[in-house]
Amino acid sequence: MKATHFQSAALYHGLSTSTTRRTSMPIRRPALSCASRISATPSPFITLCAKPASPIQFTSPHDHDDDVPVPALLTNPNSDNSSLRSPESGNTHSHSDVRREILxxxxxxxxxxxxxxxxxxxxxAYVGRLGTVELASAGVSMTIFNIISKLFNIPLLSVATSFVAEDIAKTAAEEYLSEHSGIQNIGNGKSFERGNRKKQFSSVSTALLLALGIGIFEALALFLGSGILLNLIGVSTENPIHNLAIQFLSLRSVGAPAVVLSLALQGIFRGFKDTKTPVLCLGIGNLSAVFLFPLLMYFFQLGIAGAAISTVLSQYIGTLLMIWFLNKRVELLPPRMENLQFGNYFKSGGFLIGRTLAVLTTMTLGTSMAARQGPVAMAAHQICMQVWLAVSLLTDSLAASAQALIASSLSRNEYKIVKQITNFVLMIGMLTGICLMVILGASFRSLATIFTQDSEVLQVVRTGVLFVSASQPFNALAYIFDGLHYGVSDFPYAGFSMMVVAAISSTFLVFAPSHFGLHGVWMGLALFMALRMVAGFVRVLSKNGPWWFLHRDFQIA
Structure with missing residues (x-):
């Protein structure tokens, strides 16, 4: 029998020993077209949907030479949420099961x-009531802050989620073997203790230390280089917003470590399949800002500086709460530094850093071209961008769910489940985009008055209703395709395709504003999202990439 990826029994850590069935069967495992860490990593969680002694057969362009023996199949027929089923149960999930799990x-x-x-x-909204110059200053500063702080944050979030989930699966396997195979000593020879003892995960410690180091670096870069960064995006010392922007950006830089740690912590909690704790902590932090904004901006008359301080305080409140909850669950630092996984984090996040840099470069270029149109145009652009990103990013949560489910199902060769997930999230993404387009098209003119009362700014903002509303279907599907790329670990395509899309869109952004003004900036950003959507469709429709199974029939013999 040939060597196999799977070196351990299929395990499910929540099973009752009284309901465990064991069987042995050969499985013909197709070679995946996308060599990735997630799909190629040995996993203790294997779902089998065939009758005993019935191999799974696929009709695909790939070789199926490896007969993989599975010495033990563990099932949990009493669990509704488990993807494991007994051999007699047939399909693992119905369409309704998949949809319910995604939701x-x-x-x-x-x-x-x-x-x-x-x-x-x-x-x-608070800064906009201070005046046009203040709003434009905050808009430019927020853009620079997002560029610096999110360049590494988004890759760190995605990689931390996968690494922590893998660590948890490995620990669950060791725990099962210790309990059911008579193994008393594992790992470094110490018995594996359950109960209230906090566990140690090197992936958690690595993510936290990386986030802290990156956050400190970002804070220093923003604080010391605020003037240089403003000049790079076209805000010179002669610009009326320059001095206020430096003040706002310098204060916001203090919150950079909290922002990076916050995203890393969210990835860690996702690895634990806990999405409630981050929501609670971030909610408390942002709720504090509701009281801090009027208190510091108006009562203490700090103006735009009060807005920056309020945001920084709320960020640290949310981050410290997440650290407190995490410390109750795991050891934050490993006993030995050599256990850390810095090399794996850097390797896996490389492609995503390139992708993030391409996105941020395009967005920054758009802001720079808008700033050159003057304070009124920049203020209007800031309002449109905030609404545009706020509503379109809501579909990113659906993409994150799809990513987790696809990665899990694909590692178990559940191609039919992956098809169901893919079709469902694309359909929901399109419907969400259309609904947002209709809602914003009908309400954006009135919505703009929340952010400013300046008649000149409002006049420009209202001309951007087509940009904000009509691009929503593109935005929604673009974010969905990001989740699909990550789910199949297609990080190279996600990175390189984004660079090509960014190059085309940036070229348009350089020349269009000189002919169309601020509308040229918005047209360039809409083109950017539309091309991202097209790149996603091209990959999914390809019969030779990681989505080959969408175009092949497979059956259980």
Whole structure:
């Protein structure tokens, strides 16, 4: 028998020993077209949907030479949420099961995704009432802050989720073997203790230390280089918003470590399949900002500086709460530094850093071109961008759920389940985009008055209703495809395709504003999202990429 990826029995850590069935069968495992860490990593969780002694057969362009023996199949027929089923149960999931699981994962993630954009909207609304110059200054500063702080944050969030989930699965396997195979000593020779003893995960410690180091670096870069960064995006010392922007950005830089740690912690909690704790902590942090904004901005008359301080305090409140909850569950630091996984984090996040850099470069170029149109145009652009990103990012929660489910199902060769997930999230993404387009098209003109009362700014903002509303279907599907790429670990395509899309869109952004003004900036950003959507369709429709199984028939013989 040939060597196999699977070196341990299929395990499910929540099973009752009284309901465990054991069987042995050969499985013909197709070679995946996308060599990735997630799909290629040995996993103790294997779902089998065939009768005993019936191999699974696939009609695909790939070789199926490896007969994989599974010495023990563990089932949990009493668990509704488990993807494991007994050999007699047939299919693992029905369409309704898949949809219910996606929705249950999406709802808490949706709340978490909505918190940060809503906080930025609230900050924009408060600053907008101070005046046009203040709003434009905050808009430029927020853009620079997002560029620096999110360059590594998004890859760290995605990688931490996968690494922590893998660590948990490994621990569950060792725990099962210790309990059911008579193994008393595992790992370094010490007995595995359950109960209230906090567990140690090197992936958790690595993510936290990386986040802290990156956060400190970002804070120093923003504080010391605020003037240089403003000049790079076209805000010179002669610009009326320059001095206020430096003040706002310098104060916001203090919150950079909290922002990076917050995203890393969210990834860690996702690895634990806990989306409620981050929502609770972030909600408390942002709720504090509701009281801090008027208190510092108006009562203490700190103005735009009060807005920045309020945001920083709320960020640290949410982050410290998450650290407190995490410390109750696991050891934050490992006993030995050599257990850390810095190399794996850097390797897996490389492609995503390139992708994130391409996105941020395009968005920054758009802001820079808008700033060159003057303070009124920049203020209007800031309002449109905040609404545009706030509503479109809501679909990112659906993409995150799809990513987790697809990665899990694909590692178990559940291609039919992956098809169901893919079709469902694309359909929901399209419907969400259409609904947002209709809602914003009908309400955006009135919605703009929340952010400013300046008649000149409002006049420009109302001309952007087509940009904000009509691009929503593109935005929704673009974010969905990001989740699909990550789910099949197609990180190279996600990175390289984004670079091509960004290059085309950036070229348009350089020349269009000179002919169309601020509308040229919005047209370029809409083109950027539309091309991202097209790139996603091209990959999914390809018969030779990681989505080959969408175009092949497979059956259980």
């Amino acid at each position: 249950l994962l999406t709802l808490p993630a949706l709340a978490g995704q909505a918190i940060d954009p809503m906080a930025q909207l609230m900050e924009t």
